[in-house]
Amino acid sequence: MSDKKTFYITTPIYYPSDNLHIGHAYTTVAADTMTRYKKMRGFDAYFLTGSDEHGQKIQRRAAAAGKSEIEFVDEIIANFKQLWKVLLIENDDFIRTTEPRHQQVCQELFQKIYDQGDIYKSEYEGWYCTSCETFFTELQLAEGHTCPDCGKSVEKAKEESYFFKMGKYADRWLKFIEDNPDFIRPESRRNEMVNFVKQGLDDLCVSRTTFDWGIPVPFDQKHVIYVWFDALINYYSALKGTGDGSLADKYWPADVHLVGKDIIRFHTIIWPIMLMAAGLPLPQCVLGHGWVLTGDAKMSKSRGNVVDPLLLCDRYGVDAVRYFLMREMPYGLDCNFTEELMALRINTDLANDYGNLLSRITGMIDKFQGGVVIAPSDKTEFDDELIELAQATPQRFAELMDIMEWSNALIELWKLVGKANKYIDDTAPWALNKNGESGKLAAVLYNIVEVLRLVTVMASPVMPSLAPRVWKQLNISERAELHSWDSLSWGLYPAGTKIDRGEPLFPRIDMEAIQAAAHEDAAAAAAEAEAAAAAMAVIEPIAAECGIEDFEKLDLRVVQVLECEKIEKSDKLLKFVVDLGVERRVVVSGIAKYYQPEQLLGKKLVLIANLKPIKLRGVESHGMLLSAGNEQRGFTVMPAPDVPCGSRIL
Ligand code: MSP
Numbered sequence: 001m002s003d004k005k006t007f008y009i010t011t012p013i014y015y016p017s018d019n020l021h022i023g024h025a026y027t028t029v030a031a032d033t034m035t036r037y038k039k040m041r042g043f044d045a046y047f048l049t050g051s052d053e054h055g056q057k058i059q060r061r062a063a064a065a066g067k068s069e070i071e072f073v074d075e076i077i078a079n080f081k082q083l084w085k086v087l088l089i090e091n092d093d094f095i096r097t098t099e100p101r102h103q104q105v106c107q108e109l110f111q112k113i114y115d116q117g118d119i120y121k122s123e124y125e126g127w128y129c130t131s132c133e134t135f136f137t138e139l140q141l142a143e144g145h146t147c148p149d150c151g152k153s154v155e156k157a158k159e160e161s162y163f164f165k166m167g168k169y170a171d172r173w174l175k176f177i178e179d180n181p182d183f184i185r186p187e188s189r190r191n192e193m194v195n196f197v198k199q200g201l202d203d204l205c206v207s208r209t210t211f212d213w214g215i216p217v218p219f220d221q222k223h224v225i226y227v228w229f230d231a232l233i234n235y236y237s238a239l240k241g242t243g244d245g246s247l248a249d250k251y252w253p254a255d256v257h258l259v260g261k262d263i264i265r266f267h268t269i270i271w272p273i274m275l276m277a278a279g280l281p282l283p284q285c286v287l288g289h290g291w292v293l294t295g296d297a298k299m300s301k302s303r304g305n306v307v308d309p310l311l312l313c314d315r316y317g318v319d320a321v322r323y324f325l326m327r328e329m330p331y332g333l334d335c336n337f338t339e340e341l342m343a344l345r346i347n348t349d350l351a352n353d354y355g356n357l358l359s360r361i362t363g364m365i366d367k368f369q370g371g372v373v374i375a376p377s378d379k380t381e382f383d384d385e386l387i388e389l390a391q392a393t394p395q396r397f398a399e400l401m402d403i404m405e406w407s408n409a410l411i412e413l414w415k416l417v418g419k420a421n422k423y424i425d426d427t428a429p430w431a432l433n434k435n436g437e438s439g440k441l442a443a444v445l446y447n448i449v450e451v452l453r454l455v456t457v458m459a460s461p462v463m464p465s466l467a468p469r470v471w472k473q474l475n476i477s478e479r480a481e482l483h484s485w486d487s488l489s490w491g492l493y494p495a496g497t498k499i500d501r502g503e504p505l506f507p508r509i510d511m512e513a514i515q516a517a518a519h520e521d522a523a524a525a526a527a528e529a530e531a532a533a534a535a536m537a538v539i540e541p542i543a544a545e546c547g548i549e550d551f552e553k554l555d556l557r558v559v560q561v562l563e564c565e566k567i568e569k570s571d572k573l574l575k576f577v578v579d580l581g582v583e584r585r586v587v588v589s590g591i592a593k594y595y596q597p598e599q600l601l602g603k604k605l606v607l608i609a610n611l612k613p614i615k616l617r618g619v620e621s622h623g624m625l626l627s628a629g630n631e632q633r634g635f636t637v638m639p640a641p642d643v644p645c646g647s648r649i650l
Helices: 022-040 056-064 069-086 100-115 167-179 187-198 227-232 234-240 246-251 261-278 309-316 318-328 339-369 383-402 406-427 429-434 438-459 466-473 511-537 548-552
Strands: 006-014 044-051 093-096 119-129 134-136 155-164 220-225 256-260 286-289 292-294 556-566 574-579 584-589 604-608 614-616 619-621 627-629 634-636
Touching: 006 022, 006 234, 006 246, 022 044, 022 256, 022 286, 022 292, 022 309, 022 318, 022 406, 044 069, 044 234, 044 246, 056 069, 056 556, 069 093, 069 309, 093 100, 093 234, 100 119, 100 220, 100 227, 100 234, 100 261, 155 220, 155 261, 167 187, 167 261, 187 261, 220 227, 227 234, 227 261, 234 246, 256 261, 261 286, 309 318, 309 339, 318 339, 318 406, 339 406, 339 429, 339 438, 339 466, 339 511, 383 406, 383 438, 406 429, 406 438, 429 438, 438 466, 584 619
Parallel strands: 006 044, 006 256, 044 093, 256 286
Antiparallel strands: 119 134, 119 155, 556 574, 556 604, 574 584, 614 619, 627 634
């Protein structure tokens, strides 16, 4: 058995409802970077990611896509795995919550907590955001009965449920945080969570009965386990549910759960309390990172501002994408993404500072020394300062990596790259060559090669495919002992080596082309919006007069959308199930061009309730939803969210 220290790191398990964007990629690249770094430092590191496949949202999306839930998720998971491959993610395991190994552990923990009296049956009455799969009280909602987290409409829920006695654990949780101040990082988020818990913790609703896509409550099959309760257990079930469960003995508790700031409450309050109740040790740390923003908004599919990581990898190379993400997100804060920012960062740090250093130095070694790196036999007045910094950098870099301040670690590392560039300017090797000062020339060229070796070793967890290309150029591909963390002491590069100059590592990106493309995109979007607005501006003439008695024949009612899906083989029609207060109705409406089904879920609309039913594409539509629009744009009429279902409009 190995006596290496273990390091267990996880990303959240992703919802298979969207294709992943670079915001998601950030978490996974960060966890992969950390794992590679820890392995390089001699740890037995284990990295888990996966997918969160249950819940009402998935069930509805699968239904809207006309697929079974498992068919629906299988396809998306295949895309996830492909993306992780392209991003050079080397996870040790990928857990799916639909796997039996997870279901079993999840049910066991639920049963255990129930048996000891911490789960009880009652009735839930409140609000539910299907998009976030989160319960809210009336008071927690944002304006207009919307979700305080994602801003979408929430749905009223009233159903028999099991509850988890979270409230009982509040004091124990506060004490734990006091004793383990590094459990929640950064500090600002810890303070936020502590204030939240100090206001008192409600018991948590942990089962649902209004749909069935989930893990059944083991002792009451009519209920499925609340999707967050189910999902959080993945971190443990991936170990405990695998083989004989010995992975759990080895790796549990986790060293780091890496999560975005939007899900920090689940991970720092609910999850540790679940573990306390289950009698399991708590993780060392939950690190809540910021968001990748586009403009001022979080990148997300529903906002339509997502950037596809595959496209970026194709355009700029995977190392550059990974470097950008790890360098650009400041510790604990958000970062902005635009392609211009990305191109600028690549040009500055990678093409100019790093790539150019390598190509200049290998060019000079070729030209002045016949391609051979010669042992220094003299020194310049600038050498000591460079070598001192090179010797001090690994420790500074490691200190920042150890506390997961990746951006600061890279800033520290690039100080050495900057110093090496300045050293070339200061020592002017071309002049040393011209003046026949070959001892000094050899020293300068050797020192830069050695700096490049050290920087490349340290940068390799962030840019895994860079190092092999550099080792090839420096002709030390076979010398693994020169690529390791232990090799980070000065002067190990073997003098006398003939280098193998290659292509530039990071070709400069044409900023003008990027800017022109960005302007073109913006212009096209503006033109489209203008055309749509102009089309709306063509107002139809007012229809012929009618009496109030004609209007009164129509029975207009406020309804709430319970279900909404596209009708197969029709690009116009959506099929709705709406709540009319006294009954549920199926209605077909020709607004599929303007809305995605999920945009309308939970919304209040207006129905002409007394129209004779008609059949549209085989579906009997009983009523008509009011909408305005034309070929280009359309809107449904939406009354205020708090108007009760069934209210008559007069
Ligand atoms: N399924 C839950 C997690 C359950 S873990 C027990 C979930 N999934 S998610 O797919 O919506 O998000 C996964 C992770 O991606 C979260 O940590 C989230 O914060 C992160 N990100 C999603 N969009 C992001 C950005 N725009 N920027 C950075 N991270 C973002 O939540």
